Amino acid sequence: MAAKEDLFCDCEVIHGDIVDAVKQRMPDEEDIYDLSDFFKVLGDSTRMRIIWALDESEMCVCDIAVLLNMTKSAISHQLRALRNANLVKFRREGKTVYYSLKDDHVRDIFEIGMEHIKEKYNKTKQKK
Amino acid sequence: MAAKEDLFCDCEVIHGDIVDAVKQRMPDEEDIYDLSDFFKVLGDSTRMRIIWALDESEMCVCDIAVLLNMTKSAISHQLRALRNANLVKFRREGKTVYYSLKDDHVRDIFEIGMEHIKEKYNKTKQKK
């Protein structure tokens, strides 16, 4: 039942049956949040570049900072976000901390994402 | 060569060879931006729920608004973002506009994303 007590919505229910059916098959709120949080981490060009870099080679914070021409602090902040998202792991060796990718999901996701980007180019932009 | 003129970085190059090698194999700046922009669209729980809903059934703006208990305006704004990202298509029928998913990449990406989320739960949170 598409509840009438839902006062936020400013319109009539047009297809109540569809709304009810979809509502039943929606994932848990928690999963939705976790999933969008996960993609949020990938949705920043700095973090994206860090991941691309780590996909090529294990690197320390300074190396990444030089590669991306940014401060250690900025990189460190973003690495923490990647750690929280469970995307990278690290090991300490003396003074330096080496970061690397944690699993292969990222690689797969990137490939599909790239497919999508390229299709977008071909179909709508018609560039190059 | 890891350029010394890059003044933003506040540290020494520790592994110049690695930095140089990775730098050569990094994707174009433009691709990085497009890819992170694409994931940015997925990185919002409202848009995420809209996509999940449209994956179940074609729906009009009002239906989605009722389903998510939000205003038509808020939904319409987010649908525009999804349109710009080339993720949804739409057709008009009288007064109502029906939206649906545009391709199957999203489904694939979500599956992998979910795998990642679930692994995170099992390994680090140990819940359920």
Add this chain to the structure above:
DNA sequence: TTGACAGTTGAGCAACCATTCAACTATAAT
């Protein structure tokens, strides 16, 4: 112990963004 460097962290700031609000267009019915 002292100094130097790798890295982390918290506060602060500026830019960004999701939602609200109000005004608008489009289609259909009376």
Add this chain to the structure above:
DNA sequence: ATTATAGTTGAATGGTTGCTCAACTGTCAA
């Protein structure tokens, strides 16, 4: 024409977020 509903849009707003800056920890060397 008028009214009603579906949907869009731009400006404003409050919350979020990425980077900077300064202070801090951790490790090593002298």
